[in-house]
Amino acid sequence: xxxxxxxxxxxxxxxxxxxxxxxxxxxxxxxxxxxxxxxxxxxxxxxxxxxxxxxxxxxxxxxxxxxxxxxxxxxxxxxxxxxxxxxxxxxxxxxxxxxxxxxxxxxxxxxxxxxxxxxxxxxxxxxxxxxxxxxxxxxxxxxxxxxxxxxxxxxxxxxxxxxxxxxxxxxxxxxxxxxxxxxxxxxxxxxxxxxxxxxxxxxxxxxxxxxxxxxxxxxxxxxxxxxxxxxxxxxxxxxxxxxxxxxxxxxxxxxxxxxxxxxxxxxxxxxxxxxxxxxxxxxxxxxxxxxxxxxxxxxxxxxxxxxxxxxxxxxxxxxxxxxxxxxxxxxxxxxxxxxxxxxxxxxxxxxxxxxx
Numbered sequence: 001x002x003x004x005x006x007x008x009x010x011x012x013x014x015x016x017x018x019x020x021x022x023x024x025x026x027x028x029x030x031x032x033x034x035x036x037x038x039x040x041x042x043x044x045x046x047x048x049x050x051x052x053x054x055x056x057x058x059x060x061x062x063x064x065x066x067x068x069x070x071x072x073x074x075x076x077x078x079x080x081x082x083x084x085x086x087x088x089x090x091x092x093x094x095x096x097x098x099x100x101x102x103x104x105x106x107x108x109x110x111x112x113x114x115x116x117x118x119x120x121x122x123x124x125x126x127x128x129x130x131x132x133x134x135x136x137x138x139x140x141x142x143x144x145x146x147x148x149x150x151x152x153x154x155x156x157x158x159x160x161x162x163x164x165x166x167x168x169x170x171x172x173x174x175x176x177x178x179x180x181x182x183x184x185x186x187x188x189x190x191x192x193x194x195x196x197x198x199x200x201x202x203x204x205x206x207x208x209x210x211x212x213x214x215x216x217x218x219x220x221x222x223x224x225x226x227x228x229x230x231x232x233x234x235x236x237x238x239x240x241x242x243x244x245x246x247x248x249x250x251x252x253x254x255x256x257x258x259x260x261x262x263x264x265x266x267x268x269x270x271x272x273x274x275x276x277x278x279x280x281x282x283x284x285x286x287x288x289x290x291x292x293x294x295x296x297x298x299x300x301x302x303x304x305x306x307x308x309x310x311x312x313x314x315x316x317x318x319x320x321x322x323x324x325x326x327x328x329x330x331x332x333x334x335x336x337x338x339x340x341x342x343x344x345x346x347x348x349x350x351x352x353x354x355x356x
Contacts (some may be wrong), residue, residue, distance in 0.1 A: 005102045006030045006318035008296055009093050011081045011237070012109030014039050015282045016273025016289035018065035019106055023293030025072025032101055033069060034093065036080040040111045041273060041282065043126045043127025048136050050283040061282070067112070077101075081110075084238045090268060091241075091258070104303075105296045108256065108264075108271040109289060112278060114229035115253075117151055117174075123201035124225070129209025130202065130225045134158075136281060137224075138165040146226060147212060147222035148175035149199060150214050151229070153251050156187065158228050170220065172212060195220065228252070231278045241266050252278055270296055 008024050010017045014034025025030040039058055041047065051059060066076050073282040079095040090104040113119040114132070116122050122130060131137035146166050148159040150173045159171040171187065179187065181240040187194055202225060213219040231253035233245045238256070240310070244265045246253040255278050263269040272292040273285035280288065 003032075004032070005089070006032045006075075007103060007130045007300060008032070008105045008107060008293075009034065009091065009101050009103035009111060010107045011036070011084075011093060012111060012234075012273070012275070013062065013066070013076060014109060014111055014273060014285065015061070015238045015274075016111075016280075016285040016292075017107070017109035018062065018069055019286040019289030020109065020272060020293035020296075021074045021088075022065070022072060023290050024297060025069060025074040027297040028073075028301075029297060031069075032103065033066075033073045033074065033076045034079055034081055034095065034101065035076060036110075037078055040114065041127075044136070047282050048139070050279050077185050081237045083237050086268075087241055094235075095190070097217065104268075104300060106264075106269045107296060108235065108275055109268065109291055109292075110229045110234035110286075111274040112233050112253070112255075115232060116227065116229055117149070119149075119199055120201055121204060124246075125202055125204060125209050125225070129204065129223075129226055132227055132229055133281070134161045134165060134226070138162065142166060142223040144168070144285075145221065146222040147172055147220065147225045149212075149225060149227045150174040151227060152176065156183045158226055159192050160186060160190060162226055163192060167191065169193065170195055170222065172199055172214075173197070231255075231276075233275070235275060238266075239268070241269060243269060244274075248278055250278075261295040263287065263295065268299075294296075314316075327335045 008031045010021050010031060010033045013033050021031045021033045041058045043280060047061055048054055069076055069281055081093050081095060082096045083094045084106065085092050087102060091106040092100055092102045095101050116126060128136040142165045144164050144166055145168045148155060148162060148169065148171045150171065154178045156179050158171055158326055163169050170193040170196050176189045178315060197214045197217050200210050201213045203210045203213055209225060211219050211221040235245050235256050243264055244284055246257050248255050255275045256264060256271045258264050258271050258276045262272045264271055272288040272296045274280050277288060
């Protein structure tokens with residue numbers, strides 16, 4: 001099967017990938033976006049914290065983004081990347097259906113997967129009554145009775161964060177969280193109720209969250225439930241390039257490590273958005289996509305300039321001209337006499353003598 005070639009192949013069609021592709025398209029680069037159609041925020045009713053797009057449906061934001069990519073000559077295809085390999089010209093990405101696309105550079109914007117605790121009814125409420133980010137959802141549940149499900153070392157921090165949006169916060173330790181003495185003091189000072197015991201189910205009526213039930217104990221009414229998920233970068237297809245996810249220092253999950261401009265440890269491979277920044281909101285992911293796109297364009301310019309200097313686009317270059325001049329003219333290539341007498345420097349001196 002013939003491989004289609006681009007300057008840049010972007011794997012992931014969310015905010016980061018589409019922003020990067022738009023940036024590269026405006027830089028007159030041929031760019032392809034491969035989109036699996038499984039955005040992390042699909043269950044959410046709206047995108048928040050995105051200037052001028054607050055409350056927009058996630059699907060609407062992506063539709064507008066795709067249109068912008070196409071308007072600058074970019075290409076968007078549906079499909080899932082299953083592997084990638086390095087080639088003499090850059091990289092080749094193989095899709096699950098066998099299609100192959102190659103690019104001089106590879107940008108990964110595949111996002112992450114939220115791993116939820118195995119509690120009955122929890123997944124059904126994900127993105128509705130169950131939320132994870134106070135900056136994404138806090139305004140919508142302000143003043144409500146909010147529960148925080150203990151899932152790990154950041155749960156106390158999460159409970160204290162949501163306390164800004166409501167005075168009625170209950171932290172359910174869920175046989176998972178053991179607050180330190182300092183954390184107990186903080187919870188008490190902020191009037192956060194703490195409930196011990198494992199949670200058996202997340203309860204709802206007519207699709208609306210109503211509360212939690214403990215395995216050995218009563219039920220508790222809550223109007224919203226905050227859950228800190230384990231966040232796993234969607235990066236398995238990169239393992240064939242020797243690039244694997246790393247444990248995040250916070251303990252929140254695994255991510256692809258990059259520098260400030262999105263470069264990974266594998267030359268020519270970049271990453272942006274949630275795949276490399278687990279905490280990034282949609283607007284942050286979009287901004288990182290812009291930065292990564294600009295860095296990739298600069299990288300390509302550096303490569304093209306280097307090849308031009310080396311004579312990649314023709315037989316003449318500064319280096320080759322200097323080499324020829326040295327062979328033919330020796331010291332005189334600089335317009336200087338090498339110190340020998342005119343009679344000894346060759347035919348030109350002989351001509352002058354005869355004319356005299």
